[in-house]
Amino acid sequence: MTQQADTGTVPPWPVIRQYAEHAEGLGLHSLWIFDHLYSGHGDVTPEAIHEAWTLQSALAAATSRVELGQLVNCVTFRSPAVLAKMAVTADDISGSRLLLGLGAGWYDREYHDFGFRTDYRGTRFAEAMDIITPLLAGETVTYQGRFHQVENATLLPAPSRHIPVLIAGAGPRMRSLAAQHADAWNTAWYAEPDERFEARMADMRASLDEAGRDHASMRWTVGMSPKADSDGAYTAALDAFAEKGVDDLIVAVTGTDLGALDRLAKAAAAYL
DSSP, X not given: OEEEOSSSSOOOHXXXXXHHHHHHHTTOOEEEEOOOSSBSOTTSOOBOOOOHHHHHHHHHHHOSSSEEEESOEEGGGSOHHHHHHHHHHHHHHHTSOEEEEEEOOOOHHHHHHHTOOOTTHHHXXXXXXXXXXXXXXXXOEEEEOSSOEEEEEOOSXXXXXXXXXXXXXXXXXXXXXXXXXXXXXXXXXXXXXXXXXXXXXXXXXXXXXXXXXOGGGSEEXXXXXXXXXXXXXXXXXXXXXXXXXXXXXXXXXESSOHHHHHHHHHHTGGGO
C-alpha cells in the first residue's frame, strides 16, 4: 500500500503515523513511500511531499511488522555509497523490514530545481549498482566510474542480513540491470491487467532469459492505481492481478481516509 495526498498540502507526521499504524493493524503486508523532491509531474504545478528517507526512518520506528519499501529511490539524489549506508541504518531501525527500491529517476523539474543533472541517467544508475550491490553484500569497494568513485568504501556496521533490492524500469537497459542485481522488479501504474502490463511482463521475462535467470527467482511487484475506491473495485483488480502471477500488488490509496484502508483490507482478506 502506498499513500498519496489528494490536495496541495502534505499530511503532517501524526496523520501519517496514524495511517501507517492503522494499515499495519489491518494486516496489510507493506507500506511504500515515493522518493521525490516535488509531488506531481511535468504537466502540473509541483506539490508538497516529505523527504523520503527522513520519513522512511520515522516509519521504521513507528511500525513493528510491515515491510517498508520505496517506489523508488532516485539514485541521482544521493551518493550510491551513502544510499547503501542509509539503507543499512534504516533496516536496523526497522528490525530487518526494509526493501531497497531503486530507479534512475524521470521528473526533470525536480532535477533542474534542486541542481541535479538529467543526462546519462541510465549510465549513472548502472554505476551506482556496481557500488551499492557489493557494499550491501558486506564487501569493501573501490570503483572508478565516469560519474561515481569510491576508494576502499565499506559499511560499518556491516549489513546484518541480505537487504532485498527492487529495481523499477521498463527499458531494455533497466530490465537487464534488474535481471543482474535485483531481488524484485516493479512495473506501474495499472488499474487492471491490460496490454501494456502484459507487454512489460513479457519484456522482463525475456530479460531474465537473456541473463540465464529463473523467472521464479524474481519477485514480481506491480503498482496499481484503482479505478474506484470500493470493495468491488479492489476485489476485481486484486483477483485479476493474482491470476497473472503477481507477487506483490502495491495499491495507491489517495488521501488519508482510514476508511479507504478498511475497504482495501476487506477486499484483500483472501490474500493477507
